Amino acid sequence: MKPTLSRRGFMGLTGAMALGGAAAAGLHSSRALAVPQTAPGLLYGPAPGVAKLNANENPYGPSQSAIAAMAKASAMGAYYIGDALTRLRSMIGERFDIPTSQVSFSSGSSGVLTYLALAKAREGAILGPDLFWDTTTRAALRQGGELVRIAPTSDLGLDLDALYRAITPDISMVQICNPNNPTGMVLDPVKLREFCIKASKKCTVLVDEAYNEITDDPAANSMVPLILQGHDVVVARTFSKLYGLAGMRVGYMLASEENTAKVARFSLGDYALNQAGVAAAVASFDDTAFLSFSKERILEARELITSTAQTNGLSVAPSQTSFVYVNLGSLNAESFRAEMARQNVLIRGIYQDYTGWSRVSCGRLEDVQQYAAAMPRALEALNA
Numbered sequence: 001m002k003p004t005l006s007r008r009g010f011m012g013l014t015g016a017m018a019l020g021g022a023a024a025a026g027l028h029s030s031r032a033l034a035v036p037q038t039a040p041g042l043l044y045g046p047a048p049g050v051a052k053l054n055a056n057e058n059p060y061g062p063s064q065s066a067i068a069a070m071a072k073a074s075a076m077g078a079y080y081i082g083d084a085l086t087r088l089r090s091m092i093g094e095r096f097d098i099p100t101s102q103v104s105f106s107s108g109s110s111g112v113l114t115y116l117a118l119a120k121a122r123e124g125a126i127l128g129p130d131l132f133w134d135t136t137t138r139a140a141l142r143q144g145g146e147l148v149r150i151a152p153t154s155d156l157g158l159d160l161d162a163l164y165r166a167i168t169p170d171i172s173m174v175q176i177c178n179p180n181n182p183t184g185m186v187l188d189p190v191k192l193r194e195f196c197i198k199a200s201k202k203c204t205v206l207v208d209e210a211y212n213e214i215t216d217d218p219a220a221n222s223m224v225p226l227i228l229q230g231h232d233v234v235v236a237r238t239f240s241k242l243y244g245l246a247g248m249r250v251g252y253m254l255a256s257e258e259n260t261a262k263v264a265r266f267s268l269g270d271y272a273l274n275q276a277g278v279a280a281a282v283a284s285f286d287d288t289a290f291l292s293f294s295k296e297r298i299l300e301a302r303e304l305i306t307s308t309a310q311t312n313g314l315s316v317a318p319s320q321t322s323f324v325y326v327n328l329g330s331l332n333a334e335s336f337r338a339e340m341a342r343q344n345v346l347i348r349g350i351y352q353d354y355t356g357w358s359r360v361s362c363g364r365l366e367d368v369q370q371y372a373a374a375m376p377r378a379l380e381a382l383n384a
């Protein structure tokens with residue numbers, strides 16, 4: 001079976017988008033998880049002078065509390081992980097008021113997302129938007145699974161009615177990333193809740209909430225309560241974004257007992273986690289001072305990116321995340337990426353066929369200032 005790409009309504013998109021070519025040209029897409037080398041020989045983090053704004057990390061992490069916990073845990077690294085994971089599981093269970101037997105862990109949420117995709121692809125096709133963080137569904141495609149996509153609205157949003165209509169008996173799971181990556185846009189929580197309740201009568205609904213904590217109203221935007229109400233809804237969360245632990249690789253999934261068992265069929269379970277990462281997650285989970293500090297800095301960076309784009313005559317998609325999707329108009333996002341890289345600013349290139357859109361992460365303020373300074377020069381080079 002091959003992935004199906006519906007282009008319904010595609011030509012109604014802004015004139016900035018041209019069809020075709022990106023994937024064939026081997027350009028950057030949301031497929032790539034790998035973080036590019038930033039300096040030969042440098043093992044950790046970006047090289048001095050390099051503004052790394054391409055993978056939505058929180059550069060203020062890990063928190064001091066996490067660093068202290070990791071040092072302590074690493075000193076005991078001879079032992080397999082034990083009580084720390086039990087502690088993390090209880091903390092998550094308590095926070096979301098969900099039985100701990102309904103919490104699955106993996107090394108980053110990529111793991112649990114992949115395991116669920118592998119399980120559900122055996123039951124039928126996976127349905128999702130044309131543009132979302134589809135890296136983990138691709139694991140299921142490599143095993144012969146099918147991904148059906150629906151076209152976005154003219155403003156790059158997700159038409160939940162169209163998504164609902166696309167749920168045929170062949171669909172085993174709908175996957176939504178909320179807020180979405182790479183657009184950064186969040187769905188109306190009331191409409192999403194209605195959709196989840198309706199759609200989950202027909203198939204499993206997976207909501208990837210990797211950036212939930214960065215939204216204006218995390219509680220309202222979360223679909224976790226639906227799991228407890230018995231709807232066939234699954235939610236994935238991660239410590240990689242606001243918690244500042246992308247390199248420590250801790251993610252989790254909240255689901256019914258039945259869906260948790262499906263994930264477990266493909267998972268290494270608790271053995272997939274490492275002592276230091278879990279220690280860092282435990283220390284960060286309630287570190288409100290660090291989390292608020294990080295969120296404030298991220299929003300500041302987002303403001304600066306938005307105003308920079310506007311000053312340069314560009315527009316942006318409304319973001320509720322730690323990145324911004326910038327509309328370059330008729331310019332090519334891959335060429336823009338290359339021009340920015342020449343100035344030591346690392347951003348993303350083209351996703352799918354959206355050739356005029358460029359994603360940039362809300363990194364350290366000084367790095368975003370470097371982005372702001374580099375943008376006019378890159379635009380000038382492309383317009384020359």
Ligand SMILES: Cc1ncc(COP(=O)(O)O)c(C=O)c1O
Pocket residue numbers: 055056107108109110111133177180181208210211237238239240246249250251
């Ligand atoms: C929407 C979304 N979900 C999940 C992930 C996976 O992150 P991790 O495996 O680090 O938890 C990412 C990473 O960028 C993401 O953007």
